Amino acid sequence: MRLFTGACLVAALAVTGCASTAERKSGGAATSAPQSGELVVGFDYPDDLDKVAEQAGLQGSKSGDLAAVADAIVASINADGGVGGRKIRLVKAGSDSPKTPADNAAAEQSACQAFTQDATVEIALSMADERGDGFFRCLRKVGAPVLTDVGMTDPMLAANPNVFLPHSISLTRLAPAEVARLKQRGFLTPSSKVGIVAADLEPWKTVARTTMAETLKQAGIQVAAVEILANEPQKAIAGGPAIVQRFKTAGVDRVITVAPSGLTAGVTILVGAKQRYAPRVAMTSLDFPYQLLQNLPPVALQGVVGVGWQPGAGDVNPGPDNPAAPSEKRCLSLLKAAGLGSTDVNTRYNQLVVCDLLLFLDAVGDRTRGQVDQARFATAAKELGTGFQSALVFATDFRQRRDGVSAARDLSFNAARNAFVYDGPEEPLG
Secondary structure (H helix, E strand, O other): OOOOOOHHHHHHHOOOOOOOHHHHOOOOOOOOOOOOOOEEEEEEEEOOHHHHHHHHOOOOOOOOOHHHHHHHHHHHHHHOOOEOOEOEEEEEEEEOOOOOHHHHHHHHHHHHHHHHHHOOOOEEEEOOOOOOHHHHHHHHHOOOOEEEOOOOOHHHHHHOOOEEEOOOOOHHHHHHHHHHHHHHOOOOOOOOEEEEEEEOOOOHHHHHHHHHHHHHHHOOOEEEEEEEEOOOHHHHHHHHHHHHHHHHHOOOOEEEEEOOOOHHHHHHHHHHHHOOOOOEEEEEHHHOHHHHHHHOOHHHHOOOEEEEOOOOOOOOOOOOOOOOOOOHHHHHHHHHHOOOOOOOHHHHHHHHHHHHHHHHHHHHHHHOOOOOOHHHHHHHHHHHOOOOOOOOOOOEOOOOOOEOEOEEEEEEEEOOOOEEEEOOOOEEOO
């Protein structure tokens, strides 16, 4: 994520300590002449996350007003000259979190209509975890790139060349990288019996049954069971005991989660604790370890390890001594100045997601002088390479791929500190 700075930002959001526009706009020669007129950007987001979290009784799960966050960041980018000289006009498409595939299909169709018929967007941002080929194909027909953090695989990325994951990693790339790290730290050994538990969503459950299971087997690790857990809180809680019992029967002593949130890991750990069954659990940034700490008793987290690439926004306990992503603090300062500051870890995470998507658009769009069609955007992203200063992750690299995460650290639950901590150096991921 790249910081939007300059004296004009002071006027827009009363933030001080800004760099010059020339400094902010550095990063290579433009590839084309400036595009005139406003840049119409679609913003697809779930607007009921706080209600869902409240109904599930989850702590530390507030999402805040995502539309207001997007407006504040757009205002600051526009105040600093826009994207390649073009001011952003945001077209918002908020929707309820889908409970069924039919719900998601309807939400995708609604967003598609908002972005291609009610208005014609040139590029879209999506924070909806469930979006898939239908939504991406809709935007591809009008030549619009999509910036998102939705779970995707390499085949999905190949089928949707207009999709970019600024702070995410393909699940196809993540599985072997995670297994290699877990073996290296001794979590996985030839005697381990692994249970894989995945959220009942695509592509997560297919990745669990294929990519993750096959990767473990190729590494000489026994896969004793693969289970699928509902992605709706109440259904997950109801279905958890049967899954944990099957793990116990199969002799599972290691559990690996494949899911887009901490729900799958949290239910598995909590139900296991109630049944006095405690296999060691491995997770990633996708499971939001710090949020799990807010919702589970510390004793249930003993022995949990993971691979993390999101410092201070879900991996470890926030604090001045912990690592931060390159632009994290500056982005949060801007939102605080806009009256949107929050100490809630989930609110902060979602704010940084919005910020990262918009600032990746700004970083790449500056290189194309505001022309953001799929071909120019893809070329400019490659040229940006490792230069994107994210507010969410350690490092990114777009030279060869469109999923940007390029570095991670081992993490684990530290009982003495009652905290998740990094216990390994920053290393390449995948």
